[in-house]
Amino acid sequence: MTTAWWQQPCATPHARFAEGALERQRQLTKPAGSLGQLEAIAVRLAALQGQAHPRVAEVHIGLFAGDHGIVAEGVSPYPQAVTGQMLRNFINGGAAISVLARSLGAHMAVVDLGTVAPLDLPGVRQVRLGAGTRNFAQTPAMTEQRCARALEVGRETAQEAAAAGAQLFVGGEMGIGNTTAASALGCVLLDCPATELVGPGTGLDAKGVSHKAVVIEAARRLHQQQASDPLSTLACFGGFEIAALVGSYIGAAQAGVAVLVDGFICSVAALVAMRLNPGCEPWLFFAHQGAEPGHKRVLQALGAEPLLALGLRLGEGSGAALAVPLMRLACELHGGMATFAEAAVADRPA
Known part of the structure; x- marks a missing residue:
């Protein structure tokens, strides 16, 4: 049986460079561990x-969009x-x-x-898989074929970024x-x-949030036999843009490009990606913990330590995008600070 591309191995981090980066961190003119997560970022990126001396000068953003049939159930205050x-x-x-991409000089x-x-x-790449997904309260959101194609589009976007010299890939999404x-997938x-x-998503009130939960629970019961593994679950409940995010994360990891994961929806996509290919985990950094209630729960399940x-x-x-400067500065500190020997500073208390 042919192995699906998303199950193929991801690039392997270089343990030797992690060890070297850790040793350099011990020699820099600061108390050990005093730069917290910034030290860990530099060590991971070196590997x-x-x-x-890792760098994140070249940042590429892949922004995926698609509409959702589930909107017919009144789960969003905004029109499609x-x-x-x-x-x-x-x-x-x-x-x-x-605005952020311009400020960062990102593609x-x-x-x-x-x-x-x-x-x-x-300026928009058109890969029209349909007029949005289907209403998953009634039928699976995507056919297996459309789900697979959306995954492939994400992979292609990550591969293009890698070929252009990306040192960091950021995935973004848009879809009422x-x-x-994402909540249904996560559940x-x-x-x-x-x-x-x-x-609340884009602004539901308490009644709307309760209604959203009811819709999701009913859909879970409807698809409980069909959603038997991560891929079928993605097809049943996901969106074209969510599947593309999943494919981009795995594709970037296979191409050896670090990924910075955005908010709730992107974190759920990362959860799917890790279930499909656990080898992508070392390549995923998590940018922030957002205000959406489920984001904290998903980050905990991922064992993720968000930066913001x-x-x-x-x-x-x-x-x-807001977390990119932190990653850049982590690299600058790692490469630019003096060692105790270079600065003629005692490296331990008297």
Whole structure:
């Protein structure tokens, strides 16, 4: 039997460079461990990049968009037309992620995998898998074939980033209704009640959040036989853009490019990616813990230590973009600080 591409091995971190980076951290003019997570970032990146002085100068952002049939169940206060409107905003430079990408000097690729209304936007890669996913309250969101194609589109985006010299890949998403899809995926994969993960998304009130939980629980019962493994669960409850994120994370790890994971939806995609290919875990950094209630639960399940906690719930990859300077500075500190010997500073208390 042929192994699916997403099950093929990921790149292996270089243990020798991790050891060397740890030794350098011990020699730098500071108390041991005093830079906390910044030290760990530098050591991990040294291992992933296979070099003594890692860098994250080249950042590539893959922004995936798609609509969701589950919106028909009244789980979002916004109309689906917003997805396409925001794609135009991304390209025109007015969205938060557009501003952040410019500020970071990052390359941004925008991919439309299936908005409700067909779009013809210069600068947007069109991979139309349908007019959004189907309503998973009634039927699986995606066929296996469309799910596999969405995974492949994510992989292609990550491979293009790697070929262009990316040192860090950031995935972003846009799709009205995708917090519902992500919550459903998380509930099934973590085997927890919907009430533990659902939140307001783009602005639901308490009644709307309760309704979202009811919709998800009913869908879980409907698909309980079919959603038997991570891939079928993704097809039953996910979105085109969520599947593309999953594929991009695995594809980046296979190509040897570190990944910075954004908020709740992206973290659920990371959970799916790790279930499909556990070898991608060392390549995933987690940018922040957002305001969506389920995000903390998912991060705990992943054993992730996020870099920021700013109460964010925007998506788009914005939280990950905000954490890029921390990763850059971690590398600058690692490579630029003097050692005790170089600075003629005593390396231990008298």
